[in-house]
Amino acid sequence: MPSTELPQQTSARRIDRPVPLRERVYQAMQELIISRQLAPGQHLVESELAEMLGVSRQPIREALQLLNSEGWVDLRPGYGAFVHAPTDAEVDQLLAVRAVLEGESARLAALNADADGIARLRKLCAEGEAALASDDVDGMVAANAELHRCVTELSGNRVLLDFVSQVDRRVRWYYTPIARNRGARSWEEHGRLVDAIERGDAETAAQIMREHTERTRHSYLEQRAENPEPDEQPAQVRTRRRRAAPRV
Template structure:
């Protein structure tokens, strides 16, 4: 068998490698942060996390390093790990970028979407409104994220989809605290957006999406402004090293 034939044959025989445990722990902890189960500023104790997730401390330690690199966790020498508390500037900048990206997504979606795509958007809107009626925050956030992702998917621009996907999880993190506050207004705006996409009105779709995402941005910043001032959780005291008694 020639080398090229061997290479082609081997492509179909590659062994699937299991996802490293640290990455599974990373994803689990990331979801706990997004959902608010782990709150901004909360001290993360390796032993407690290991017990909760049913793993040893080593993959937890490795996951914390990855989460620190990606801005989800802050590692403070001598104190430990803490859930990152995003600043107003961080949130404002990311949601401003999201508005630009998704405004373009909506514009292209209005040009590309077919009847099946529009029908799927309406289904997702129904799911979101049902979640609102049930006051199910997790379902609201999930439906909102899926609808926005699907609009970008309908744009048929893979580069744009990659960029939107990169910010999706952090947007979910910022949206969760205000999902109830945005309530039915958010889904009413979604309905208007879907109508514009269905009618092929790309400029209107883009404008509605930009206004929609900007309202979410302003709502988050207002929620932060109105929240009662709380002191940041104090880090645990450093342990003093024992010194040998002098002679």
């Protein structure tokens, strides 16, 4: 009769614990940075962030350390914490890598996408165009990010999806200030991309995606040249926001 006892070397499966408060604060602050509710160069005051998010200063301090380690926040001794202001080189390099990764995503999606996948892409295009019509920048950014992620999911390549996911939040951060300027042209390009994927035209889909991501890169850099972001803003957290900050 088989033994019902577990081998001595078997490790017990740990029960998932609730997400630590610092992680939830980190996620909330990261979203505020991505949406530009906390702007590049902005001085982050712990007491004001704690009041905004409904927590004590300790998880704010811990979250700032995490954000600093990942390049979202700069901790300056003697001055405090500031939202990181990305350099032109940082943006250029990341968006150039994105063009390569997502060009391959589009090529593979054209070879692997099924009818349900195409329907998802069409739905996301409709959502983006509706957001454009109502001048909903947050909606445009969200639909854009979801469409690009969907293309990569349809590629069927999990490793590629992991790489694209690593740069997704940065892309959203960079895309937010140009979403309105890219506007209709961006969604026209998305429509042509989906058409090529639906036809199974892998090379055309890859070319459209590469050109699309390159236009986004150039648009961002052109806007930066015309309207440089300040290195530093007043030492306070802005209270005017497009939507209420999440409480954690």
